[in-house]
Amino acid sequence: MRMTKSERAAAPAERTVGQSAARHARDGHLPGAGSAAARAVEEARARMFQSARPRRRTRIxxxxxxxxxxxxxxxxxxxxxxxxxxxxxxxxxxxxxxxxxxxxxxxxxxxxxxxxxxxxxxxxxxxxxxxxxxxxxxxxxxxxxxxxxxxxxxxxxxxxxxxxxxxxxxxxxxxxxxxxxxxxxxxxxxxxxxxxxxxxxxxxxxxxxxxxxxxxxxxxxxGETRAEHPATVSLPGFRPNLDGHARQLRAAAALIDAAQRPVVLAGRGVLVADAAADLRAFAEKAQIPVAHTLLGIGAIDETHPLGYGYMGMHGWKHVNRAIQEADLLVALGMRFDDRVTGKVSTFAPHARIIHVDIDPAEIGKNVSVDVPIVGDVGRVLRALLPLVRERKPEERGAYFEHLAAMRRESESSSWHGSGAWRDGLLSADFVVARIGEATGHDATLVSDVGQNQMWMARYAGFRRPHSHISSGGLGTMGYAVPAAMGAAVGRPEKETWAIVGDGGFQMTMQELATLVQDRIPVRIAILDNKRLGMIRQWQEIVYAGNYHSASLLGPDYVKLAAAYAIPAFKASTPEQVDEAIAGARAADGPALVWFEIAQEQNVFPMMPAGKGLSDLIESWEGANE
Amino acid sequence: MSPSDGAAPARWVPGSGEARRHVLVAVVNNRPGVLNRVASLMRARNFNIESLAVGHTERPDVSRMTITLWGDDVAVEQVAKQLYKLIDVLKVQDVSAERRIEHELALIKVNAGSRTRKEVLAIVEMYRARVVDVAADALVIEATGTEEEIDALVALVRGFGIKEMVRTGSIVMVRGAQAVEVNA
Structure with a gap:
């Protein structure tokens, strides 16, 4: 049976075998054949393969x-x-x-x-x-x-x-x-x-x-479009509150003026709000020491007299002790993560809490607070500043002496070496400290996740906002090298280092090629202990030495770098460290330093999971010397 | 300088208070996918919804959800705050403490042959429900009322044999002139 196109279109609706076959030949196996929707599907399928634009074109x-x-x-x-x-x-x-x-x-x-x-x-x-x-x-x-x-x-x-x-x-x-x-x-x-x-x-x-x-x-x-870019957006369901409530600000000021042992807890919110200067002015006026979270590093210069240090699971013992003894915590743009509080029921048992955060859902989520302030940390601090009483350091003499004594004791402990010093092995904290010093504490340092992250946070020495970058909340291994790539592109005037363990490096080391092709001058410091160090540490301490999958093989990193034409340096003893760092810094473009560090160094102190800030492990099997 | 070593009281952990039933009203953009966002948030944040009813409002561009759930006051406040973070959520109000009308609708298909039909109809009458379909040996009852009223009706007709039932979940409105308003 032969039909012309017009005959087919005019064919009666009743179905015969012949007509059905003709329909089939026309529309194939397309569900809903003949409908507009079905035609659109077929056209879209066809267009997936023919899409080169014409040379002269309109805006799409x-x-x-x-x-x-x-x-x-x-x-x-x-x-x-x-x-x-x-x-x-x-x-x-x-x-x-x-x-x-x-x-x-x-x-x-x-x-x-x-x-x-x-x-x-x-x-x-x-x-x-x-x-x-x-x-x-x-x-x-x-x-x-x-x-x-x-x-x-x-x-x-x-x-x-x-x-x-x-x-x-x-x-x-x-x-x-x-x-x-x-x-x-x-x-x-x-x-x-x-x-x-x-x-x-x-x-x-x-x-x-x-x-x-x-x-x-x-x-x-x-698709072609003439739609214009709007000058403003209209989102009735999205109106963040920026300014703290006046009544809460007054309540906060009253608590701050009355506190004997206050501590500021500075988080990433301070950096986001670009409020490092406001924080300093506030801390200086009220004379309050400033502790910071992992992502709050850089909120205050660590060498500032009121900079007290890094808190939490692997934070400094003196900082955690000060929090546990405090009668007031002024939490600024931080969210009381479990890595900061440990067991909430034993967290800062003597302290009232003022919590400033721009996200109202963070307030009261993990820890109940006495004075909630929803707002931008910078705006809140600027509003709070005239409300708090000015103090002289001497007014807190006894408190500051106590804090200083705790700090001396904490910093003189030799946990960090974990015996590596004694054995003449290369110690990770030493490597990180030397990188910090060599770069004048002004470089952008990006850590990966695990022991390297904690060593960098504790020992590199940070002075300015946004100089410390790390995956805190999700704890994403493999983060350092690609994130350092972005940081170096965004802030080319700052030297950029990725400080990464051998485990995390092997997760994203394919990006060496990107660094070369786009000439992105990231310096990579591999802290190679031939281990998944934090896994090994937990298996040693928490899982009774029952090691599994904690050792991992890696390549010869110098040869690897050479394959990408990246200058590479290696240090296996403390004496070789400075020269290797200098070599990488002198490179014009990306460079890599392979630090063969002690294989079984732990990060101390350590708050075991499920415990509180007062339950820090400070030594293991004599490794505290 | 250290605080006395006396045992400090344990810090209160949010969410550890006494759980009670809460009713939240959420006014949301009437757009595809918004129900999914709300449901996904509830699941991800480990909040347990008892019922969720959604429908049109006096404004074509917004829908209204009534969410009933159990939790302590702080946990439910946390639900409300998390809901607020959704861009498509315009307003959230916990009306648990308000004087309110809180009704749901139920369709109940009950066995009712010639011998029992009268009894079933008497119960329907008593509860101001109505019969919306009649078959030889079954009735479909439509009832509106509070959750407790529907529960009581269901308990009474259960003896005849419920073949099928569907309930909408509560919808709620605060009494008086006050309204759940959205600034737009």
């Missing part, structure tokens, strides 16, 4: 993405191309002000955006295609979420008509990132991109910062 969604990023004051993105995001790569050449750095794995793109954001205070941007590339971003987005880091993650997705059809490299990535972002969007229409990008950057950087995610279908990237 991909252009909007580039414009929007540049409008937000960001001129670098870390990304990796792939199928459905290619329309964006197709227009990059038309936006030459936007620098794209090609990473070697999407996770590194996310961490680099995170490191860029932490070093600069700006919003970092990372980019990946759909499917596996998008899921590779997840760890980095989670890292940024837990540490309140403003990043905008952009992914491509399959054309809108194919959503939900399990198309090639399709995955429900907005479903996956929903709980680990401040907000996310799935954009199917190019006209929506200007509004979504304006909202995304606003949400990422405003209030408590954090990651946001924009998933864009391929047809939205390719």
């Amino acid at each position: 969604g991909a252009d909007v993405v580039c414009e929007a990023i540049l409008r937000q004051g960001v001129d670098v993105i870390f990304g990796y191309p792939g199928g459905v995001i290619l329309p964006l790569y197709d227009v990059f050449a038309d936006h030459p002000q936007l620098r794209h750095i090609l990473v070697r794995h999407e996770q590194a793109a996310g961490h680099a955006a995170d490191g860029y954001a932490r070093a600069t205070g700006k919003v970092g941007v990372c980019l990946a295609t759909s499917g596996p590339a998008a899921t590779n971003l997840v760890t980095a987005i989670g890292t940024a979420m837990l540490d309140s880091v403003p990043i905008v993650a952009i992914t491509g997705n399959v054309p809108a008509a194919l959503l939900g059809k399990d198309a090639f490299q399709e995955i429900d990535i907005t479903g996956i990132t929903l709980p680990i972002t401040k907000h996310n969007w799935l954009v199917r229409d190019a006209d929506e991109l200007p509004r979504v990008f304006a909202e995304a950057f606003h949400i990422a950087r405003t209030g408590r910062p954090g990651p946001v995610h924009i998933d864009i279908t391929k047809d939205a990237l390719q």
Whole structure:
């Protein structure tokens, strides 16, 4: 049976075998054949393969993405191309002000955006295609979420008509990132991109910062649009409170004036609010010593007379003792993480607590507080300053003498050496301290996770905000090298070091190629104890010496670096350390130093899980000397 | 200088207070995916919802959720604060302490042959419920009222045999002129 096109269209509705076959020949196996939706699916499938743009063209969604990023004051993105995001790569050449750095794995793109954001205070941007590339971003987005880091993650997705059809490299990535972002969007229409990008950057950087995610279908990237970038955003459901409540400020001032043994607990919120100077002015006026969390490092110069040091699970004993004895804690932009408090029921048992945080949900979440103040730490401190009584250091003479005595005792303990000194082995704390000194305590130091992180936090010596970068909340191994990459790109005027264990380095060392290709001058210090050091420490102390998977093989790191044409140095004894550091610093571009440190050094003191700040382990098996 | 070594009282741990039933009203953007965001947050934060009802409001651009859950006051305040962090959540109010109308709707399919139908109808009458479908040996009862009223009705008709039941979960409105308002 032969039919012309018009005959077919006019064929009666009743079905015969012949007509059914004709329908089949026309529409194939497409469900709902003949419907507009089915045609859209087929067209989308076809367009996945034919997408090169014409040479002369109009503005499309991909252009909007580039414009929007540049409008937000960001001129670098870390990304990796792939199928459905290619329309964006197709227009990059038309936006030459936007620098794209090609990473070697999407996770590194996310961490680099995170490191860029932490070093600069700006919003970092990372980019990946759909499917596996998008899921590779997840760890980095989670890292940024837990540490309140403003990043905008952009992914491509399959054309809108194919959503939900399990198309090639399709995955429900907005479903996956929903709980680990401040907000996310799935954009199917190019006209929506200007509004979504304006909202995304606003949400990422405003209030408590954090990651946001924009998933864009391929047809939205390719669609023509004249939509303009909005000058403002309208988000009735997002209005962070910036100024502390006047009544609470007065209540706080009264507690501060009455306190005999106050301690400030400074967290990352101080850095986010750019409030280091406000903190110093407040601490000096009221004469209150300042302890800081891991992510609060840099909130106060550690050499300041009121800088008391690093608190928490592996914090200094004197700091934790001061908190346990305090009658008032002034918590600024920190969230009473379990690594800080230990067992809450025994935490700071004598202290009233003033808690300042821009996120109201943090107040009363982990610890009940006496005076809650919701607001920006800087604004709150500036409002509080005139309300508190000015004191002279002498007024706290006895208290300060007591603190100084505790500090002397704590710092003279020889936990850190763990016997390494005695054996003439290279001790990690010594390496870290020498890097801090060699760089004049002004470099951006990025740690990985585990023992290296604690050694860096304790011994490098930090003076300025944003000089310490680390994955605190999520504790992401493999973070250091890619995050240092972003930090170095964001703050090229500051020397940048990644201080990383041999375990974490082997998780993301593929980025050596990115450092070389994009000439990013990151110095990498590998603290190689041939162990997953913190695992080994816990198995030694908490799991009765029942070691498993704590030893790991690594390559010859000098040869590895050589394969990438990266200058490499090695130090295995204390005498070789300074020369190796100097060699890396002199390199024009990335460099690597392989420190072969003592294999069984522990980080002390240590608060065992489930215990409190007063239950610090200070020695093990005679290793305290 | 150190505080006396006397035993300090243990610091109170948030969430360790006495649990009671709370009713939260959340006004949210009427957009796809918002219910998912709320449900996902509840799951991720380990909050246990008793019921959640969602529907349209006087404004086409917003929906209203009524969430009932158990927890101590601090834990429920934490729920409200976390909900507030969702961009699509415009307003959250704990109305547990308010004078309020709190009703749900139930459809109950009860066995009712010629011998028992009269009895069932008497109960329906007593509870001001109504019969919305009649078959030879079953009735569908539609009832609205408080959770307790519905519970009592269900207990009474259970003896006849409930073939099928569905309840909407409570929706709530504060009495008087005051309203859960959203600044927009």
